[in-house]
Each structure stands twice: as C-alpha cells, then as structure tokens.
Amino acid sequence: MASHFSSVLRLTDLDDFITPSQECVKPVKVEKKQGKSVARIQIEDDGSYIQVNQDGVKQKLEKAKITLNDCLACSGCITSAESVLITQQSHEELFKVLHNNKTNDKEQKVVVVSVSPQSRASLAAHYDLSSSETGKRLTSFLKSLGVHHVFDTNFSRTFSLLETQKEFVERFQKKEQDCKALPLLTSACPGWICYAEKTHGEDILPYISSTRSPQQMMGSLVKCYFAEQQGLSPQQIYHVTVMPCFDKKLEASRSDFYLTNDETREVDCVITSGEVLKMLEAENVSLKDVTPVPLDTLFSNVSGDEYLSHAGSSSGGYLHHVFIYAAKQLFGEEIKELTYKTMRNKDFQEVTLERDGVVLLSFAAAYGFRNIQNLVQKQKRGKSPYHFVEVMACPSGCINGGGQVKPESGQTPKELLQKVEDLYKADLPVVPEEDVRVFELYETWLQSVGSDRARELLHTQYHTVEKMTNGLTMKW
Numbered sequence: 001m002a003s004h005f006s007s008v009l010r011l012t013d014l015d016d017f018i019t020p021s022q023e024c025v026k027p028v029k030v031e032k033k034q035g036k037s038v039a040r041i042q043i044e045d046d047g048s049y050i051q052v053n054q055d056g057v058k059q060k061l062e063k064a065k066i067t068l069n070d071c072l073a074c075s076g077c078i079t080s081a082e083s084v085l086i087t088q089q090s091h092e093e094l095f096k097v098l099h100n101n102k103t104n105d106k107e108q109k110v111v112v113v114s115v116s117p118q119s120r121a122s123l124a125a126h127y128d129l130s131s132s133e134t135g136k137r138l139t140s141f142l143k144s145l146g147v148h149h150v151f152d153t154n155f156s157r158t159f160s161l162l163e164t165q166k167e168f169v170e171r172f173q174k175k176e177q178d179c180k181a182l183p184l185l186t187s188a189c190p191g192w193i194c195y196a197e198k199t200h201g202e203d204i205l206p207y208i209s210s211t212r213s214p215q216q217m218m219g220s221l222v223k224c225y226f227a228e229q230q231g232l233s234p235q236q237i238y239h240v241t242v243m244p245c246f247d248k249k250l251e252a253s254r255s256d257f258y259l260t261n262d263e264t265r266e267v268d269c270v271i272t273s274g275e276v277l278k279m280l281e282a283e284n285v286s287l288k289d290v291t292p293v294p295l296d297t298l299f300s301n302v303s304g305d306e307y308l309s310h311a312g313s314s315s316g317g318y319l320h321h322v323f324i325y326a327a328k329q330l331f332g333e334e335i336k337e338l339t340y341k342t343m344r345n346k347d348f349q350e351v352t353l354e355r356d357g358v359v360l361l362s363f364a365a366a367y368g369f370r371n372i373q374n375l376v377q378k379q380k381r382g383k384s385p386y387h388f389v390e391v392m393a394c395p396s397g398c399i400n401g402g403g404q405v406k407p408e409s410g411q412t413p414k415e416l417l418q419k420v421e422d423l424y425k426a427d428l429p430v431v432p433e434e435d436v437r438v439f440e441l442y443e444t445w446l447q448s449v450g451s452d453r454a455r456e457l458l459h460t461q462y463h464t465v466e467k468m469t470n471g472l473t474m475k476w
Contacts, residue, residue: 123276
C-alpha cells in the first residue's frame with residue numbers, strides 16, 4: 001500500500017497520517033526564552049515541523065508523535081499506534097474470512113453483516129438509488145460473496161432508544177438526591193466517548209448514558225441471542241458492521257465488548273461505507289447492476305420490502321424520542337412535533353418544554369468538537385441548563401462521518417451531505433414503543449425494558465484514562 005492516502009482511507013499497513021484539512025490538537029512544544037518573541041511553526045509537505053524565528057532562521061523540530069493516549073478522536077488523524085488495535089478491522093479481513101469459508105471445510109464461520117442506515121444512505125447517494133433499493137442490492141452483493149445474513153442496525157437502535165428513554169426518566173426522578181443524575185449525555189458516538197474518557201474523566205463520565213450504541217446492541221443480539229437460537233457458539237459467528245465512521249472500529253475493540261468466556265468480540269470487524277465501495281470496486285461491481293433480493297427481516301426494521309427508520313436527527317433521533325417519552329411520562333404532555341431553536345450554529349440546537357412560563361424540560365443537540373467543548377466547560381462549571389444532550393463528534397452528525405463515501409468530481413461536500421440526509425430521512429419512521437418484534441425479544445430474552453437482564457446485556461461502563469510513561473492504561 002502506498003504511504004499516502006487517497007480519498008478513501010484504508011486502515012491497513014498504516015503510516016501516520018494527518019488530513020490536509022485538519023491539524024491534530026496535540027501541539028509541538030516550543031520553549032520560550034526570556035526576551036525573545038515566540039517562534040512561528042510551519043508544517044512542511046513531508047509532515048516535518050519547522051520553527052521560524054523572528055529573525056527568519058529556520059530550525060527543524062522533532063516530529064509530533066501521536067499515540068492513543070494523546071488522541072481525542074477528533075477524526076483529524078489516524079496513527080500507527082491505532083493500527084495495533086484495528087489491523088483486523090478492514091474489508092480485506094472480511095474477504096479473508098469469506099475465502100476461508102470456501103476453501104476450509106473444518107473452520108467454517110457464519111458471517112453476519114449489520115449495516116447502519118447512515119452507511120446505506122451514503123451508498124445510495126453515490127449510486128443514485130433509494131435507501132431501501134440500496135439495501136436490497138447490497139444484501140444481494142454481500143450474499144453473493146458468501147455472507148449468510150444481512151441485518152439493519154435500525155433494529156438494534158430501537159433497543160438503544162427504549163433503554164435511553166427509561167434511563168433518562170429514572171435519572172430525572174432522582175435528580176434531587178443525586179447531583180450527578182443530570183444532564184444525561186448520549187453514548188452512541190465513540191469519538192465523543194473517547195474524548196470524554198481521555199480528557200475529562202470523572203468530571204463528565206458519570207453523566208454519560210450507560211446505554212450501548214446500536215452497533216454494540218447488535219453485537220449483543222448477534223453473539224448472544226442469535227447464536228443461541230441458531231445452536232452456535234459465539235466463536236462460530238463472524239460479525240461485521242458497516243458504519244459511517246472510523247471510531248466505530250475502536251469501539252468494537254473495547255474490552256467491555258469482549259466475551260471472555262467465549263474468547264470473541266461481539267463485533268469482530270467494522271468496515272466503513274467507503275470500504276464497502278472498495279469491496280464493490282474490487283469485484284468490478286456497481287450496485288446499479290446488482291439484482292436486488294428480499295431484505296433479511298430477522299433483525300431489520302422493514303415493512304414489506306422497504307426499510308423503516310426513526311424520527312428526529314440523522315444521528316439516531318435520541319433527543320426526539322427521549323423528549324417525547326419524558327414529556328408524557330413525567331408531565332403527562334403529549335408532544336406531536338418538536339420545535340428546535342438554533343443556538344450558536346446549526347450544530348447546536350435546543351428543545352424545551354414549558355408550562356406557565358416554567359421550563360420543565362430543556363434538551364439540546366451538540367455536534368462537532370467546538371460545540372462539545374463549550375458544552376463540557378459549562379457542565380464542569382455547573383452552568384449547564386440542560387437535562388439531556390444528544391452528543392455527536394462529527395459536525396452534522398453521523399451522516400457526515402469520516403468513513404462515508406467521498407464526493408465525486410464536480411460535487412461539493414455540502415451537496416453530497418444534503419443528498420445523503422434527504423435519502424436517510426426518506427425512510428418511513430417507526431415508533432420504538434410500537435415495534436412488536438423488539439418487545440417480543442424483551443419478553444423472551446430480556447424480561448422487560450430496564451430489567452436487570454437488559455442492564456447486563458444492553459448497557460456498558462466508561463473508564464477514566466490516566467496518562468502513564470510506561471504504557472497505556474486505557475480500556476480499549
């Protein structure tokens with residue numbers, strides 16, 4: 001593989017890489033000398049750092065070295081240190097497993113691929129197809145390679161929404177007794193979780209929802225429930241997810257999502273939307289030329305041959321659903337439509353519930369690290385006015401993840417983003433509380449929403465990461 005990267009970043013045999021449009025947040029240390037002005041730093045084409053003194057004299061500095069301990073998951077860089085964890089998180093690895101299934105009768109794996117709706121919308125925009133049509137053709141393509149089941153993480157997201165709703169109401173009701181009960185901050189974005197663990201620790205972690213992301217909900221569904229129903233051990237299943245961002249690879253690698261007794265991860269491999277495009281190109285296939293097949297319905301939100309989604313944001317609609325649920329459960333208010341108020345920018349919005357001039361609920365959506373940092377600083381100073389915040393690391397949220405398909409020639413990123421969002425929101429919405437199949441699973445597998453069994457299988461925990469000179473102490 002070449003040492004430079006094209007428009008699609010492939011996470012194999014990595015060199016250290018920083019995108020041209022973003023500089024890493026870790027600075028080069030410049031020693032100040034008394035009586036002299038601070039030098040200016042410039043970055044050369046080869047990535048080296050040059051200190052330019054006031055008199056014009058240039059001095060080459062040691063190249064900044066970024067490790068996982070320094071990384072804030074800002075999506076600005078991918079480093080060789082991270083490749084240690086994600087060597088097996090690539091489409092090449094999926095090809096290897098599929099090839100082994102065809103050539104080795106003794107070590108067969110049941111291959112399950114769970115596709116996120118954001119990735120499906122990204123591929124749909126690239127091929128000028130609808131989201132559902134893309135899903136049917138992608139299912140056909142993957143099964144032609146030897147994949148056994150293709151699921152939809154909208155299904156597992158229903159569990160995430162139901163558990164988050166329950167968690168918020170419980171926290172709200174004990175807010176007078178527990179000063180750290182609120183605000184509840186969402187946990188579906190691994191970039192945000194990584195930042196919180198490495199940078200703010202116990203100042204922020206107690207406020208983050210313990211509910212798993214849809215990816216890891218599906219991990220539990222596939223490796224626990226599905227494996228048992230199929231009479232398989234978790235090790236016999238190779239579970240792949242298709243996601244819009246690279247941080248999902250790191251999320252799948254967390255020790256919290258490793259089944260120790262079965263010696264397997266709940267999600268074995270994460271590939272991005274762009275990597276799916278690479279798979280299609282490697283097979284000389286266009287989705288437009290693939291014959292569609294019926295959608296898998298076991299773990300998919302479908303009605304007939306069309307996908308269903310959730311209302312609200314294209315990052316999962318957490319604010320939307322939790323707000324409506326909480327308004328009804330806590331205050332008996334039936335909310336039909338939410339009114340969003342844009343604050344500093346389009347990536348920071350508020351929704352409130354008022355009665356007789358009194359604010360009963362104050363929710364917000366904060367996307368991108370600029371807004372996240374403002375949110376965190378307010379929270380640490382005890383100045384946050386919110387009860388709940390939907391937090392996403394990427395500006396514009398998940399549909400704008402770093403792993404999405406890149407714009408084509410003549411297409412601007414803004415145009416592509418709008419197209420992807422339109423396709424994402426074209427799917428008909430489903431209300432989590434009305435998903436009969438999900439509640440059947442609760443009854444047969446989990447007992448009820450928020451039960452001890454659900455907490456064991458559908459929730460997780462977070463860890464303060466301390467910097468050490470002799471190695472990493474993190475839980476990744």
